[in-house]
Amino acid sequence: MDTVSQQSNNVEIDEDRQQKAREYARKRRRLSYIDMGIAAVGIIFVFLSGLDIALRNWLHPLAWQPVAGWYPWQVLVYFLVLMLGYQVITSPLAYYGGFVLPHRYGLSTMTLRSWLIDLFKGLILGLVLEALVIELIYLLLAVQPQMWWLWVAIILLLFTVVMANLAPVLILPLFYKFTPLPEGELTRRLLALAERSHARVRGVFTMHLSSKTTAANAALMGLGNTRRIVLGDTMLDRYTPDEIEVVLAHELGHHVHHDIWKLIISQSVLTLGSLYLLNLALHWAVETQHYYLSLSDVATMPYIFLLTAVFGLIVLPISNGLSRVIESQADEYALQATKMVGAFKSAMIRLANQNLSDIEPSRLIEFLFHDHPPVGKRLKHADEFAERYAFNASISAESLPPTSSTEPPGIESSGSSTPEAAH
Numbered sequence: 328m329d330t331v332s333q334q335s336n337n338v339e340i341d342e343d344r345q346q347k348a349r350e351y352a353r354k355r356r357r358l359s360y361i362d363m364g365i366a367a368v369g370i371i372f373v374f375l376s377g378l379d380i381a382l383r384n385w386l387h388p389l390a391w392q393p394v395a396g397w398y399p400w401q402v403l404v405y406f407l408v409l410m411l412g413y414q415v416i417t418s419p420l421a422y423y424g425g426f427v428l429p430h431r432y433g434l435s436t437m438t439l440r441s442w443l444i445d446l447f448k449g450l451i452l453g454l455v456l457e458a459l460v461i462e463l464i465y466l467l468l469a470v471q472p473q474m475w476w477l478w479v480a481i482i483l484l485l486f487t488v489v490m491a492n493l494a495p496v497l498i499l500p501l502f503y504k505f506t507p508l509p510e511g512e513l514t515r516r517l518l519a520l521a522e523r524s525h526a527r528v529r530g531v532f533t534m535h536l537s538s539k540t541t542a543a544n545a546a547l548m549g550l551g552n553t554r555r556i557v558l559g560d561t562m563l564d565r566y567t568p569d570e571i572e573v574v575l576a577h578e579l580g581h582h583v584h585h586d587i588w589k590l591i592i593s594q595s596v597l598t599l600g601s602l603y604l605l606n607l608a609l610h611w612a613v614e615t616q617h618y619y620l621s622l623s624d625v626a627t628m629p630y631i632f633l634l635t636a637v638f639g640l641i642v643l644p645i646s647n648g649l650s651r652v653i654e655s656q657a658d659e660y661a662l663q664a665t666k667m668v669g670a671f672k673s674a675m676i677r678l679a680n681q682n683l684s685d686i687e688p689s690r691l692i693e694f695l696f697h698d699h700p701p702v703g704k705r706l707k708h709a710d711e712f713a714e715r716y717a718f719n720a721s722i723s724a725e726s727l728p729p730t731s732s733t734e735p736p737g738i739e740s741s742g743s744s745t746p747e748a749a750h
């Protein structure tokens with residue numbers, strides 16, 4: 328006799344928390360609409376007032392020109408004025424959305440001080456990396472006005488690969504503490520799981536999420552020599568070993584399916600398309616409208632930002648859709664590798680309760696904003712797997728023995744901003 332393990336530890340969707348989850352998601356969406364509105368009004372104001380041209384004229388004295396048409400100081404100062412202006416104007420929103428709201432919903436464990444420190448670290452890191460990319464774009468606009476978009480796409484692809492490799496060792500430790508998962512039951516189980524699927528795992532790490540959030544998460548991170556599975560400490564103490572094993576199996580699924588590469592490549596294709604359209608729009612503005620002096624005129628920056636933001640909005644549902652497919656495949660992998668349908672379902676339910684994620688968002692909201700299938704669909708997927716598996720088992724005698732849990736059900740949750748177990 329062969330069956331899948333349906334034991335579910337009696338974990339149920341918490342209706343009060345679902346109510347809160349819907350409310351929280353609604354408030355967060357409203358905030359991002361306001362944020363977008365401010366950015367749109369700001370950029371339109373810059374165009375109508377002629378501030379884009381005025382700022383370039385004002386920066387005229389910064390005339391150092393190492394390559395014909397490329398003014399690195401003008402580009403840098405122009406960029407900083409735009410970005411810092413935007414950050415200052417939207418800082419009340421950042422404070423409300425990043426600090427007040429998560430505290431009100433019991434998702435954040437950060438003090439104002441540590442939140443501000445993270446905010447500044449993130450801001451500086453972002454400004455440095457973005458400034459490098461912007462300088463590169465303007466350099467290529469000056470020297471390769473026809474093919475700059477292709478060069479930028481290629482360099483961005485290389486840059487993304489390098490960042491994906493360095494993130495777990497260089498970037499994320501700036502914000503979180505990582506420690507190797509202690510030797511023991513879980514490590515043993517994971518290694519057995521990895522061995523069964525012939526996957527080489529370089530390491531499993533605990534990420535100390537609890538210093539910032541009450542939410543749980545797990546992820547596959549890194550590329551090449553830095554590839555690792557990361558498990559939030561907010562999961563370790565509240566989930567049964569079976570549930571954690573299923574979550575780890577999901578992450579292992581990402582590894583086996585080469586999902587980080589799939590995401591990098593698909594993102595690069597979308598970026599290439601956006602850059603090509605941006606190229607057409609820039610040539611039109613310069614050559615037909617004569618609004619700017621040349622392609623590499625720094626005054627094009629607000630125009631480039633506006634178009635990039637519009638393309639980003641168009642591309643978002645596409646990349647979210649791809650991500651949902653990849654996530655669903657990782658779920659399928661986790662179910663096949665462990666056969667623990669019950670533990671899968673209870674882990675999903677615990678995550679939804681703990682992280683305040685809406686298990687059944689509207690179709691439109693899912694299509695636009697969700698990079699994981701909603702928990703409701705993931706539960707349904709598990710049920711379908713159980714049916715499929717029972718059917719297959721009835722026609723084939725051979726199969727893996729089910730594992731089962733001896734752990735008592737975990738403690739009821741608190742919550743967060745990130746949905747489900749992630750990449």
Ligand SMILES: [Zn+2]
Nearest residue numbers: 657748749750
């Ligand atoms: Zn995932």
